[in-house]
């Protein structure tokens with residue numbers, strides 16, 4: 174158990190406070206106009222003033238993000254297992270996946286609008302598209318890097334491929350899987366917000382776009398802060414689940430290093 | 436029960452005809468309940484020989500048979516242990532030892548029903564290798580030597596007829612290694628399974644085996660066969676007796692010849 178006021182607990186808070194203080198002081202010292210860079214006080218002012226619409230739109234963004242993320246988990250896990258377990262599928266699909274991941278998702282949103290119209294669906298799909306890739310790569314890596322000795326032990330006992338996958342491959346891939354979730358959830362936010370700024374009539378992205386077109390820059394920054402905050406909360410949830418399920422991977426303290434594609 | 440092995444003029448090549456020839460025209464035969472050791476320079480195809488016997492890799496030509504039947508695929512009963520104990524870190528030690536019973540016929544179908552009984556087997560086996568009471572520890576909480584003992588238990592839990600060992604003690608310190616020779620010899624004398632042990636350690640080969648095969652540099656051929664008729668059970672004192680030392684020297688000569696021939 175960490176102590177309540179240990180260095181590890183305090184450090185991130187202190188770093189955050191320093192960031193805001195430097196920001197505030199710089200804005201005041203250089204007399205920066207509010208429509209270029211609002212100060213933290215102005216930003217938090219906007220956050221309080223527009224609390225109602227911010228909350229409403231943040232909830233919408235959270236919703237699209239989580240739905241897109243859940244689809245990405247299901248799809249990414251299944252595809253990752255398939256690609257990791259079959260060398261042929263790996264060879265067949267890997268170039269496609271890389272190519273697909275290289276496409277900027279902003280470029281996809283107009284197509285999604287064409288197909289599904291403006292609203293929630295393009296945001297969910299964008300969140301999904303942007304976040305499934307690291308899950309696939311990590312799960313596939315976890316399964317494909319199974320120790321050959323272990324495969325030999327099991328195969329010499331007559332284990333079928335499915336046995337090896339169930340008993341060893343998938344459990345072994347779990348730390349890779351959870352590590353990828355932490356990246357995927359933050360990417361899913363990026364996807365949602367990108368889609369909202371292009372093709373939605375609600376959500377934080379939409380709110381920020383509207384605010385900036387009417388030069389309410391503090392509100393834009395308030396939106397950024399809310400997204401960052403939600404991102405941190407979701408990351409922490411993913412990290413807690415990770416530790417809960419794959420504590421063995423860190424072997425009592427020494428943090429395991431896992432590949433994190435994306 | 437235990438198995439007989441017969442390999443006749445078998446070759447093994449990675450990448451098929453024209454690929455990398457690891458073994459060339461190797462022949463050996465092992466009787467029921469015999470303990471044989473295979474020694475040879477590094478990379479000469481010793482591990483490949485074990486893959487041939489277990490059916491994990493097919494022979495390019497020649498015949499491999501176990502219990503009189505030609506080997507055409509994984510044998511489904513073999514116990515194996517390697518230099519790297521490869522324990523599953525998300526399972527406790529005893530759950531690692533039980534893994535083969537979850538996979539191998541006929542136990543896999545009865546695993547749930549007979550779980551308590553199987554745990555009893557595993558605990559007894561852990562006891563014989565000096566790991567009594569460590570079953571519920573995580574494998575990474577065990578030392579390298581303890582993990583290797585557990586890996587031996589995993590190789591034996593399903594009472595295999597055939598035990599294939601690929602340098603299982605190579606990563607251990609000399610004291611632990613010599614202690615485990617004794618442990619393995621006791622287990623073998625009790626259960627009388629057939630053993631093929633691959634090793635770099637000539638003293639280990641002479642201590643444990645009824646017969647030692649010396650393999651040439653790649654492509655591996657069997658260039659020398661030596662029966663070891665020292666009395667059982669062999670003890671550490673045996674390794675200081677002139678007969679033992681002489682045998683080790685003789686084998687060493689053959690290996691250095693094999694290495695010079697390659698150079």
Ligand SMILES: Nc1ncnc2c1ncn2[C@@H]1O[C@H](COP(=O)(O)OP(=O)(O)OP(=O)(O)O)[C@@H](O)[C@H]1O
Pocket residue numbers: 449455456457476477478479480481482483484653
């Ligand atoms: N899976 C594989 N694919 C291709 N070549 C292989 C493979 N496994 C082994 N080889 C090659 O076959 C040859 C024999 O390898 P093997 O592992 O049988 O040697 P070894 O006698 O066990 O060596 P060591 O004593 O170092 O363990 C080596 O040249 C090796 O590079």
Ligand SMILES: [Mg+2]
Pocket residue numbers: 481482483601
């Ligand atoms: Mg080897």
